[in-house]
Amino acid sequence: MTPRQRTARRRELLTWYRANRRDLPWRRTRDPYAIWISEAMLQQTRVETVIPYWHRFLEHFPDVASLAAADTDDVIGLWAGLGYYSRARNLHRAAQAVVERHDGMLPGDAELLRELPGVGRYTAGAVASIAFDRPEPIVDGNVARVLTRLLGIDGEVSSKPVQTRLWEEAEAIARGEDPGALNQGLMELGAMVCTPRAPRCLACPWTRSCVARKEGRQEQLPVKARKKAPKRVEAVAGFLERRGEVLAVQRPKKGLLGGMWELPGGELTAGEAAEEALVRWFREGLGLAIPGAESLGSVEHVFTHRRLRLHVFRCKPAAGRVRRAGWDAHRWVRRSGLAAMAFGGPARKALALASEHGNRS
Ligand code: SF4
Numbered sequence: 001m002t003p004r005q006r007t008a009r010r011r012e013l014l015t016w017y018r019a020n021r022r023d024l025p026w027r028r029t030r031d032p033y034a035i036w037i038s039e040a041m042l043q044q045t046r047v048e049t050v051i052p053y054w055h056r057f058l059e060h061f062p063d064v065a066s067l068a069a070a071d072t073d074d075v076i077g078l079w080a081g082l083g084y085y086s087r088a089r090n091l092h093r094a095a096q097a098v099v100e101r102h103d104g105m106l107p108g109d110a111e112l113l114r115e116l117p118g119v120g121r122y123t124a125g126a127v128a129s130i131a132f133d134r135p136e137p138i139v140d141g142n143v144a145r146v147l148t149r150l151l152g153i154d155g156e157v158s159s160k161p162v163q164t165r166l167w168e169e170a171e172a173i174a175r176g177e178d179p180g181a182l183n184q185g186l187m188e189l190g191a192m193v194c195t196p197r198a199p200r201c202l203a204c205p206w207t208r209s210c211v212a213r214k215e216g217r218q219e220q221l222p223v224k225a226r227k228k229a230p231k232r233v234e235a236v237a238g239f240l241e242r243r244g245e246v247l248a249v250q251r252p253k254k255g256l257l258g259g260m261w262e263l264p265g266g267e268l269t270a271g272e273a274a275e276e277a278l279v280r281w282f283r284e285g286l287g288l289a290i291p292g293a294e295s296l297g298s299v300e301h302v303f304t305h306r307r308l309r310l311h312v313f314r315c316k317p318a319a320g321r322v323r324r325a326g327w328d329a330h331r332w333v334r335r336s337g338l339a340a341m342a343f344g345g346p347a348r349k350a351l352a353l354a355s356e357h358g359n360r361s
Helices: 005-021 033-040 047-060 065-068 074-077 084-103 112-113 121-132 139-150 159-174 179-192 211-215 274-286 345-360
Strands: 232-240 246-249 265-267 291-300 307-315 331-335
Touching: 005 159, 005 179, 033 047, 033 121, 047 074, 074 084, 074 345, 112 121, 112 265, 121 159, 139 159, 139 179, 139 211, 159 179, 159 211, 232 274, 232 291, 246 274, 265 274, 274 291, 274 307, 291 345, 307 345
Parallel strands: 232 307
Antiparallel strands: 232 265, 246 331, 291 307
């Protein structure tokens, strides 16, 4: 794009954005902390899902200091259901770093923001531009789609040359009047008009200049590498109740669903039957001998690279004390207390199945 063309594209984008932007709660504030939380939550997660979480999170932790001083379990608990829990742990650690390094005030400089745990180039650019009016670029999936189509960029979208080009273009666009609105306009255009399938080119402010539209290649761009099919994993979970309390275990801090609570169990080995695996996990992971279990059915949960099928059982009361080997902690919890704990997605589904079953029987 020539500088002149870029100026025209900026003007068109701003006019469109100001007339069409959705009224989202984090767009009604200039508080950098609130904007930062929204950006962390919006990664990989839909706007409608994020809205209630964002309100609840800010009610509990209204500023950097309160988040920094919070208990990790409480932070994870408020995140439960949003997925990608490393985001919550990073936010917590980043808030502590902001208190230590910046007196509790989120810096406006993108470089300083990027030194915080979990803050990458995208989040730093979003916070710096939206909350501090800095001309910093952002490129996420929406922006990449819009720009590859507008400019007719071929080449696999996650490849280094294409990413470099996209960040350069985004940087050049952000260097205009109201960088925050320009960046949000790009994202909004990707979310509302330049959608992955059937983009609404007639409603697009760039319809006359867009290369993909001129060439009829809207749906061929951006070029994506073939995705590998997610790996199928079979696992078991046991609902064990003793004197009105359910046994919950906490996953190790590192790894998938790190630090989250779940029902005891784990993956099946090759050729192993689900009930056999359940008995093994209770014996090896908890030192408990399960005399038998009733199948409650199964639930499915899809992670980025894994499709999990979780077989859920109600265990017959097991004798003995818990000797923990496979988990960081365990807790006997009254049914009424389960909702407040930070269970991961699969465990929530397993608990819902167990409770459904409990209500029927
Ligand atoms: S004209 Fe169509 S393909 Fe091009 S940027 Fe606009 S919505 Fe996307």
